[in-house]
Amino acid sequence: MKTQVKALVVGGGAVGTSIAYHLARAGWDDVMLLERDELTSGSTWHAAGLLPYFNMSFATTHIHDYSIRFYKTLEEETGLNAGFAVVGNLRMAQTDERMDEYMLYASTAETCGVPYQWMTPDEIKEKWPLINTSDLKGALYHHTDGYINPADVTMAMAKGARQRGVMIERKWQADAFHWTGTHWEVTATKMVEKGGNLVPSDEQIVITAEHVVTASGNHAQRTAKMLGIKMPAIPVEHQFIVMDQDPDLVKFRAEGHVEHPVIRDADAQSYVREERGGWILGVYEPKAPARFEYGVPDSFRADLFQLDLERIEEQYLAMIHRIPSCEESGLKDDFNGPICYTPDGNPLVGPAPGLRNMWLAEGFSFGITAAGGTGYYLAQLMVEGEAGIDMASLDPKRYGDWMTTEYAARKNEEAYEHVYILHHPDEERPACRPLRTAPAYDRQKARGAQFGHVNGWERPNYFGPVDAPDSFDHDARSFRRGGWWQHAVEEAKAIREGVGLIDATAFTKHLVRGPGATEFLNWFTCNKLPSVGRINLTYALTGHGTTRTEYTIVRLAEHEYYLVSAGAWTAYDADYLRKAIGDKAPDFGYIECHDVTTQWGVFAIAGPKSRDVLNDIIKDADPATVLSNKRFPWLTMRNIELGMCPVRAIRVAYTGELGWELHHPIEMQNYLFDQLEKAGAPQGMKLVGARAQNWLRQEKSYRAFGNELGRDATPLEADLPRFVDLSKDFHGRAKLEETGVRSKCVTLLIDGPEDADPWGREALYHGETRVGRLTSGGYSVAFGKSIGMGYVTPDLAVAGTKLQVKMLDRLWNAEVTEDSPYDPKNARIRIDG
Template sequence: MNDLPNKARVVIIGGGVIGCSVAYHLAKLGWQDVVLLERKQLTSGTTWHAAGLIGQLRASSNMTKLARYSAELYHGLEGETGVSTGLRQCGSISVALTDERREELFRSAAMARAFGVPAEELTPAEVKQRYEHLNLDGVTGGIWLPTDGQADPANIALALAKGARQNGALIKERIKVTGMSKQGRRVTGVDWVSDDGEQQGHIEADMVVNCAGMWGREVGKMAGTNVPLHACEHFYIVTEAIPGLSQMPVLRVPDECAYYKEDAGKILLGAFEPNAKPWGMEGISERFEFDQLPEDFDHFEPILEAACERMPMLAEAGIHTFFNGPESFTPDDAYHLGQAPEMDNVWVAAGFNSIGIQSAGGAGMALAQWMDAGEKPFDLGDVDVSRMHPFQGNQHYLYERSKETLGLLYADHFPYRQKATARGVRRTPFHQQLLDQGAVMGETAGWERANWFADEGQKREYEYSWKRQNWFENSAAEHRAVRENVGMYDMSSFGKIRVEGPDAEPFLNYVCGANLSVPVGKIVYTQFLNAGGGIEADVTVTRLTETAYLVVTPSGTRLADQTWMMRNQGEFRVVLTDVTAGEGVLAVMGPRSRELLQKVSPNDFSNAVNPFGTAQEIELGMGLARVHRVTYVGELGWEIYVSSDMAGHVFETLSEAGQDMGLKLCGMHMMDSCRIEKGFRHFGHDITCEDHVIDAGLGFAVKTDKPDFIGRDAVLKRKETGPKTRMVQFKLTDPEPLLYHNEPLIRDGQIVGYISSGNYGHTLGAAIGMGYVPCEGESAADILGSTYEIDVMGTRVKAEASLKPMYDPKSERTKV
């Protein structure tokens, strides 16, 4: 035990598959003094009892890239380390029992082709050909992924651990981390004790990585960081040997919450039931090691009953093992990866939501590269731990949400699907007033937001579908109100960060691509860029005073955007403050928005006094407000910022004044359909940290005549060479199909990319999509001279392409 060092470059906490992967990849990058500490034995938490399914298709391009990397890594590990990973590329079949699930599966098969993963749509008869033991009752179709497979989870982790040791990493079992020493925003070291309590010590550390799995939240607290996750019970059975059963593809029947894999002539049947059982509310026993949880046959029985109908041979086979083991789940079913926002040298890789084996190789590679280079190797927004907001570490919240998230793995992944549990945590000042007017709420980063408004007598809930959902016409009416008259919607959830201090102007000029040396009252649209010219944030910045600015961000990225500014603060004398909850915000948009404001305020809203891109303090009703003349819907309009205490009064004043004008309350679905018609980019979909600002068509927002700002050299270089890809707006020529995102984009008959975001353009009369088209060395005319199609559920639909917004290309409507 005394061979533990006093110092390390990095201490990795947790010896499951992800901890071993991080150690392996850091060591492969040449890092010295890599130390991994495991409280018991390697794999003894959840890795050892994982099912070991290796699926390669995930919900986004980069997540798929990581899953594919995992499979390739595991394939080569045996030759490198001599430890067999048991990887078998037996393929997988997913089966639909409804028309809606069939559309989901067929859309995912199209998406797979866009991501370079082989996939084939199957008829029920073709499903039977590939999986003879399946009862086809109710089967509507399926998909075949030939490169999927299965592997031995524990041996994968042990192979990674051996590979890490071969490259110099130190891995120590039966060493528990008991605490951490901290100085400011850095952990300076970890305290440890041996399993027998005989020895203890301290390791100074330059960095710490939390790979503690279902202990991740508690280890996060030691480090002063927020790692929201909760353990749930996860059930499977293994049958007795079935005579004549040979290697079969992995089978998923998500409509029955079940997956099947053949292993050594037996069938393993696992479940992701819709109402899960959270576990470990009183903490996890100190003695926990390769532990199983008590059987709960009553809970599992409905899954087994359906499975015996679906796979008749199960009814004849005896049950060899009934297994119940804990696994950790996060609030949004995506794992946590990256640099903890609260500390500058603490990293996280935890909360893998039952996909840890297929994710660990890629996640370990991505995190190691991020730690080594000091910046993300590619967009990891789906899993970046900075997406989690502080309240999401609340234990009661995690308990309630975890009941749902386990089952969501196999639930229908309908577009616009809303979480049902742990709701109502964050409410805007207008929450009840919107509900009283028929609002149907969605949730983003805990904020309850009106997504659409129900008509009198209409059911106030979503009826999900891959086709037009029950709110489609409601949102269309809201869309028309904003385009033709006047609409009002709640934007209070958008993040608001106050940047204040004597260096506020030079600091923002360094962090932002645009020029922030502007008069008080000026609003600037800009991006935070990284060194490569990629987009880290997409924001507006309003100069409030000589020494204070307001940065407005998407609600989900407020913490990440504030953290980016803080990490680039250097010697600038500024204070960054989250003031999101301090003000309510109502957007009043449409051709008659000026008329409405003039009815409730004595102030002047003319172009002469309040031109586009400026803010002013006003009287409104009997209160005070600040109006920002900007738009995300492409119409004349203002965002009205009002202190939370006066928000109710302002809402009532505007509503009453708008009654005889036909003022319509609108929701977030309307905002998205309007913005995509106008070609406005959606951060996280259309623009990310790996999308160059020039390629994204946002070069107009970058002012390279400033002497120094992050990303300046990369912008100048790309302006010289020209874009490598171009963001293009597409409109389907058929008004019926719908676009969401990730549909394959076909140029002159070849797949060249995918749709980054999609919605229906009610004014343009068809589905609209945004997507990047590779174009190195090509002119705009070359791009527009091609023919384009978009693959919607396996059908290629012709699309018109435009580099300018199809709606109001000269932005004349916003400036009238």
């Protein structure tokens, strides 16, 4: 057995096997896979093998699409039949709202080139008469997918991997990981059978590897402990039953009819497919418990849990309603096994936090569907430095160290239950909340705040009625304009016409200082560094020249900088920043980096009357001039005093109006809130949430990280050349220039439906040709119509170009506007006082 390799993959399920295969296919000729038991002995063996395209995530849709196409090629390459039954996937809707969901998903699917078609109840009944369609509104049909045999596809990938030189070693368990500074040393123990259990023997070896990938499935918590990291990948029980033959189905097939597609009755929380003349019923029911929160028992191998039929009784009765002929079929077999989840249902794929050359592929709730694409795109990340798609939404560092085992277990149970609950774009799931709250949380809640959940933080989305709180259903979500929409409109108008206050405490904040800080940041970011007391918007790039992180940099002193970035990405930004400092500190000198996110609260005050509010409470020898353009110009920072609260005030506003960000000691937040509220009352100041702010920033064409900005586009493609200084050398510059402009970011005003706005997931058309996609969407109070931002081919990124947006299964007229259609000269930001 070899003990020195370039890449070691730990875990022999479908995901791990795919990663080993794709690393070899990408050119790495020294790859080994370790499996503690037999290949497929984890969740792979009891998976139902379905291949659902449906996903609201752009990255995950690409991953699923690759898998489905890749699996169809395996037999030709390996000679092994992967057991792919291309029967299609019929996703049915019992309500108009479910059809709205499918229409939003379908437009997202179009952006990835995923084929689909609509079916009416009559068309379903004509093709598959065993299905009861009496209460259906329609269905979405993917004719290119179906189901696959999980063991067969895994063995096919394993054979393909071996053919490419991968060494696959079974009955070896990874028991320790040690980073030497240049490579990993992995202690592996030989596992042996003893009394039906798998136990460690006395035989151990140490494998040295340049890279390690963990794909340990249900054993993710054990892996996390060995690596000294946190990982919210915890299994949840998943049940499905196999029924005896259905005589009507047997007769239907004997008459020459093709196999039914996978039947997904989302409103009944279940899926059904044929199985040898009978049916398989799988469910995503409420109250399915998390298991193995602290590790898998040594005695648990290819085992199952006790079936809990009472828990799925409602879904079983719904199946009989949907396929009446199955009512007399008996129960043939049952499965209740662990399937890993994460709090948002997406897997953890990418570099491990804080570790070098350690890669995670954990938390797969749809592991068979995602295995092929995960192997392909993770291999790109490892071999080429970046993937062909932005993988940030799957990055393991989207969860920080604040996350606990209890949080992960409860949120994973919630994610499981929500598989078939309507995926409203404005949904806010309630489990484990509130958890991270700024001091002013209770004050804002008392004033009608309805909170969203960002990186564990509670952040106001909008403010509802206070006088009659029971008169408004805050849980009334929608794929169109929800009940919150009018409140967001009033908040946006308040900032455009008067003054509004936004809680931005969740912003990520880092302090970077030391003799090497200036030289390092000059290399790390692509814009000029600001002078002392000024700020700059800038970007840290990937090695491929695409956008890794957006920063507002405030220069506090000659070699001291305050970096502000997106609140959802604290651990993600911190890890990249610290690793870059570790790499470059020997070149530039001593550098400190501190995450000060929880030390500073932030209020953003904006609107033409914002100066009037602050003037009422500012403490200075000449308070009337402190906030003037002369003493406090746009894009500068000043230390000011608001009553008894010292404030690091930054003259910038994400809304495009006169405004300031007020960064303050978080322990003084309630005092500052009270002062601002009192001073704001005569000016009619309104509390404003994130949804109105999101609309306002689109009117200014302000790009948002995770939407317009990401690892699949350069700042030049985001049409931000003013923030790129090509006169200096910076990380990613050569690739930035080499890439050129493949597509370009634009802002569009949209003549959409009267009751809906885009969500930023929609396809863009020029005539009958799909030319791009939206990355943001919403409503513009300034223009009285829908607005969106997105990417199109460069030839169409010209003001006045007429396009169409796919919304609610229709094309709606849209027009590319000039950048910053609202106040393009930034006159309102510079209003003097």
